[in-house]
Amino acid sequence: xxxxxxxxxxxxxxxxxxxxxxxxxxxxxxxxxxxxxxxxxxxxxxxxxxxxxxxxxxxxxxxxxxxxxxxxxxxxxxxxxxxxxxxxxxxxxxxxxxxxxxxxxxxxxxxxxxxxxxxxxxxxxxxxxxxxxxxxxxxxxxxxxxxxxxxxxxxxxxxxxxxxxxxxxxxxxxxxxxxxxxxxxxxxxxxxxxxxxxxxxxxxxxxxxxxxxxxxxxxxxxxxxxxxxxxxxxxxxxxxxxxxxxxxxxxxxxxxxxxxxxxxxxxxxxxxxxxxxxxxxxxxxxxxxxxxxxxxxxxxxxxxxxxxxxxxxxxxxxxxxxxxxxxxxxxxxxxxxxxxxxxxxxxxxxxxxxxxxxxxxxxxxxxxxxxxxxxxxxxxxxxxxxxx
Numbered sequence: 001x002x003x004x005x006x007x008x009x010x011x012x013x014x015x016x017x018x019x020x021x022x023x024x025x026x027x028x029x030x031x032x033x034x035x036x037x038x039x040x041x042x043x044x045x046x047x048x049x050x051x052x053x054x055x056x057x058x059x060x061x062x063x064x065x066x067x068x069x070x071x072x073x074x075x076x077x078x079x080x081x082x083x084x085x086x087x088x089x090x091x092x093x094x095x096x097x098x099x100x101x102x103x104x105x106x107x108x109x110x111x112x113x114x115x116x117x118x119x120x121x122x123x124x125x126x127x128x129x130x131x132x133x134x135x136x137x138x139x140x141x142x143x144x145x146x147x148x149x150x151x152x153x154x155x156x157x158x159x160x161x162x163x164x165x166x167x168x169x170x171x172x173x174x175x176x177x178x179x180x181x182x183x184x185x186x187x188x189x190x191x192x193x194x195x196x197x198x199x200x201x202x203x204x205x206x207x208x209x210x211x212x213x214x215x216x217x218x219x220x221x222x223x224x225x226x227x228x229x230x231x232x233x234x235x236x237x238x239x240x241x242x243x244x245x246x247x248x249x250x251x252x253x254x255x256x257x258x259x260x261x262x263x264x265x266x267x268x269x270x271x272x273x274x275x276x277x278x279x280x281x282x283x284x285x286x287x288x289x290x291x292x293x294x295x296x297x298x299x300x301x302x303x304x305x306x307x308x309x310x311x312x313x314x315x316x317x318x319x320x321x322x323x324x325x326x327x328x329x330x331x332x333x334x335x336x337x338x339x340x341x342x343x344x345x346x347x348x349x350x351x352x353x354x355x356x357x358x359x360x361x362x363x364x365x366x367x368x369x370x371x372x373x374x375x376x377x378x379x380x381x382x383x384x385x386x387x388x
Contacts, residue, residue, distance in 0.1 A: 036050065036221065046069050070094060079105045088113055101120065168186035199327065247275065261376060282313065293321065293328070
């Protein structure tokens with residue numbers, strides 16, 4: 001990525017990763033990503049806000065050379081390596097530079113890179129750092145999404161460098177994201193994948209930035225945001241306890257019995273005017289599934305039994321749901337078995353982080369029979385009653 005001017009004295013010097021397909025060896029990246037690094041030029045000092053993933057260090061260093069500016073401070077908003085991984089290279093090029101960060105981030109950076117104490121300037125929540133004609137203000141935003149996270153605000157230009165807050169995995173040649181809803185899909189995907197477990201902390205941290213004027217948001221991933229109020233409002237909505245009357249139905253089938261049940265329940269829900277989103281675990285995009293979980297009220301799990309327990313693909317997804325803690329209110333379990341099943345007990349235990357009310361479980365032996373279809377109709381009625 002070439003050096004680009006955001007405002008007078010403020011530059012984007014990070015890197016675009018067009019080809020990356022997977023993040024943390026878990027999260028699909030259908031649109032690639034970027035590692036955003038920002039250079040703030042003051043009349044007295046210059047500060048680099050975050051660096052880039054180690055795989056893109058050479059691009060960052062090339063961009064810094066292009067600016068011809070000396071780096072006096074490296075602001076570390078977050079210690080995770082896609083943000084901090086190029087700090088050693090920057091310090092090697094600018095050995096007098098000081099890493100400015102918070103106490104939690106300092107501890108993590110020392111464990112990752114074995115930096116010595118004299119390389120750090122530790123700031124407190126709300127503290128400022130003058131670069132001459134530009135002032136950086138540091139606001140601690142813990143658990144967005146690590147305990148060390150903070151954001152950096154340039155007071156004179158009203159730009160918030162928000163770290164993982166408000167980010168999106170999106171590789172784009174445009175410096176600023178589109179102002180229509182097309183940016184909101186990757187932003188919601190990003191929220192669902194890494195922010196959703198921390199909803200109460202998200203709401204608290206939104207309050208911390210509520211009293212500052214923000215004209216531009218520069219996240220660590222994805223394009224800059226020129227309409228901050230929209231994304232801030234969406235984060236408030238996503239992190240709230242409000243849900244939509246929607247059923248999310250992850251399913252997997254081995255010999256067809258569970259598939260028959262799923263198709264019947266989908267039709268039964270549609271007849272009752274209930275919105276349903278089925279996801280076939282053997283084919284689905286994980287990110288699309290997690291986006292759907294952000295606002296949904298009801299989760300229906302449909303799987304066959306394998307050695308008395310749920311199908312391994314379903315167990316994997318249930319584990320992820322449990323750690324991401326979506327704001328689900330209701331749940332149901334359905335599926336099939338051959339000679340025996342303990343699936344209901346296992347699934348409820350695997351979802352022990354969630355406070356949800358369960359509808360009647362429907363587990364059948366072999367192919368579904370007339371009484372089984374009646375049970376699925378009863379389940380559809382129970383779901384409808386929670387949405388009226």
